[in-house]
Amino acid sequence: MYRLYPGFRFLKSKADYSAVWPTGEQLLLRHMEDERSYGEYHGHEYPWIGWEELTQWATDKAYKMMFSCCRPPKPGVPCRVRSTTNPYGPGHNWVKRRFELPQMRGRVIRKPGEPARVAIHGTLSENFLLLHEQPDYPMLVREAAANPAQAKAWLDSDEMKNFEDLSAVGTQLKELEDAHNKTVETVRKLQKTGLAPNGRSFEVLGFKEIMDLRKVGLVFRHREQARTFGAMCTKSIFGHL
Known part of the structure; x- marks a missing residue:
């Protein structure tokens, strides 16, 4: 990152904990316990909101509430909500329903009164840098999984296709x-x-x-x-x- 963006800084203090670019952009890294934490962000404006491991959220409440904060600081700035996730987990059902998987995988969902959305499928094999540095990583994932279904979900990222709905x-x-x-x-x-x-x-x-x-x-x-x-x-x- 430092090579790509001269002047880039990462502020490690608990109060800051953010990435700062010399042009003024900031990426805030924050924790959200559940929907009750929304009050800490109410009224804020973030043109880009990212979620890590979306299926680990048992409900979509916090996820949807934060849409109210996704707004531009000035005209012309695009607004985006991006999430990463593996299949499996307590939120498997609602994530699958929201993105209409597997039927609408890779296809934009457009419905009246709702934000357009799309799910893009990825696999572990695409992370060639990780597999090059650690070829035995798939074996470690299998060892960490609680059961064969979870191992398949983590390794194939295809649990939402192979099982009816809640495999977990x-x-x-x-x-x-x-x-x-x-x-x-x-x-x-x-x-x-x-x-x-x-x-x-x-x-x-x-x-x-x-x-x-x-x-x-x-x-x-x-x-x-x-x-x-x-x-x-x-x-x-x-x-x-």
Whole structure:
């Protein structure tokens, strides 16, 4: 960067943490915990907003709220929102739906009242500098992955094509389990009063199948589809495009 732009500076202090060009442009590197952090940016103007690993955001709330800050400092400055991501992760579903993948991959989506958008597919093989310096990197990715589906998503970047929708079924099941854990004490108190329901079930498209997560007396209902993906998992939960 310093060779490309003489006079370029990177300010490392916690307060600044930004890249500064001699012509006056600045690239601010900032952290956003969730949509509640939006208040720190409300009223700001950024002609370019970038997001790293978009599918790691469980919802699109923070992402959409920041569109209100994407505006030019003066006439003629183009405004852009750019994101990078791998398939897989808690936000897999909404990212796939927003960019209508895989049907609209590489094609601009234009809808009345919505910003035009496009998803451009890339693969690990395109990062030839990394693979030249570290040929065994794909092996390390496989070692780091929690399961074969995640390894395939990270290496092929094609999970949104090969699976129906939410391949990261473990993420949703974990969310159910987390919600369950947070209510255990409350349910136990209800059980002491005799008000807690007995048994528990999991409802999918009107079909009830018992999921004995824990014998506490909770009823979870999830109105999305379920489909079997061979040996990968017993049930996967996915939403409609």
